[in-house]
Amino acid sequence: MKQQVIYVIGGGASGMMAAIGARRNGAEVTILERNSRIGKKILATGNGRCNYSNLGATKKDYNHPEFVDVVFDGFGPAQTLRFFESLGIVPRVEDLGKVYPMSEQASSILDVLLYELEYLGVSIVTEALVQRVIKKNNQFTIFLADGRVFDADKVILSTGGKAMPKSGSDGRGYAIAESLGHHTTHVFPALVKLTLESPYLKHLDGVKYPGTVDLIHQGEILQSEFGDILFTKYGISGPTILQLSRKANAFLTENKKVSVVIHLVETLQREDIKMRFEMANEKPVDFSLIGLINKRFISALLKEAGIEKHNTLVKDLKQNELNQLIRLLFDWEFQVTGFLGFDEAQVTAGGIEVSEIDPTTMESRIQSGLFFTGELIDIDGLCGGYNLQWAWSSGYLAGLGASGRLRHD
Ligand SMILES: Cc1cc2nc3c(=O)[nH]c(=O)nc-3n(C[C@H](O)[C@H](O)[C@H](O)COP(=O)(O)OP(=O)(O)OC[C@H]3O[C@@H](n4cnc5c(N)ncnc54)[C@H](O)[C@@H]3O)c2cc1C
Secondary structure (H helix, E strand, O other), X not given: OOOOEEXXXXXXXXXXXXXXXXXXXXXXXXXXXXXXXXXXXXXXXXXXXXXXXXXXXXXXXXXXXXXHHHXXXXXXXXXXXXXXXXXXXXXXXXXXXXXXXXXXXXXXXXXXXXXXXXXXXXXXXXXOOEEEEEEEOOEEEEEEOOOOEEEEOEEEEOOOOOOOHHHOOOOHHHHXXXXXXXXXXXXXXXXXXXXXXXXXXXXXXOOEEEEEEEEEEOOEEEEEEEEEEXXXXXXXXXXXXXXXXHHHHHHHHOOOOEEEEEOOOXXXXXXXXXXXXXXXXXXXXXXXXXXXXXXXXXXXXXXXXXXXXXXXXXXXXXXXXXXXXXXXXXXXXXXXXXXXXXXXXXXXXXOEOHHHEEOOOOEEOOOOOEEEOHHHEOOXXXXXXXXXXXXXXXXXXXXXXXXXXXXXX
């Protein structure tokens, strides 16, 4: 059988993985990467530590579970951990199953991938911005912006989504796929900070505390997350908010209103708080809250409760003011006005329609010989190693698929 000539467009996490899978299976493989080096985004992942997988990752953690299920069946989290261990990465498992390299350095992940690509003899062409791909007589021709042209038997499109465009993934891959007959769903930033409507943001900027935050639509809780919550001058952030942002943004992009509710004293009972105020009857109300909540919340909370004079003695508060204050301590709602852009997002929601891709091989159902990987596809997962896991799984499977093998052993 003639050796397959495979071009991988995009040298990110999924593209490198695809190249390794295809080359190990005997194909001649070249990566075309627009940047001067490959794997740039990997260095930024996990705050420089690269949360490269999650022990608990299953289909349920993604927006198209059934599609992911088939892909994980071909090359799942367990194979991924073994793959990286075989390259020298010792996994270190942290809270909620997050997996990092024991070296605590994202560069370790990139280094072992680069070594493997070199060892296998994968060609890497950098400064290679692909502009157009055409297919004629079962052969692909790839056109670069600088005029260079390459011919391929198979093409693996691994150009990523639109998140962190300065790393090279600016959404160009969608146009290439569309020109070959594919469709892109609506794309929007996910795992991103939210903006809020509140007069207190300037004052609350920088306040961080651990707690539960609920995402609400029409009085119904859509999602709850526990962890660090961080107020910023434009809104709210922290791991909890990143997790909620996918759902929040999906509602917002459909012009549906959503809000977040925080619970400043969630570990206490209403009776405890009422008793606290009774005991502090003679104290100014602002002082009565010291030791209960972060001091920076106090003036904002009192204003929100309609208490103008913050040094009013607790015993002089009107009943409705006290009730309102207690209510806000337990449930303080903020209207979400939007989300920050792709520059700030960790992942792209939306992408190439999954119905147009065969999940056993990642091959296009529209153009035979064309394969897709990673964030370019309409698949995204939670924060915590799930998106890189998707990149590795879809990448390796596409590499095998393009080189003519059905699954990993
Ligand atoms: C700050 C940050 C932190 C993150 N941390 C984590 C984490 O800890 N754990 C986790 O699971 N996920 C994390 N993610 C998400 C994860 O990094 C991505 O989901 C994953 O890298 C996507 O891989 P990919 O191969 O699909 O795309 P990318 O990694 O974006 O790679 C695409 C590549 O294609 C190249 N390219 C694009 N267009 C062209 C073209 N036309 N011609 C040639 N080359 C092109 C780009 O330059 C780029 O190198 C993080 C993301 C960000 C932004």
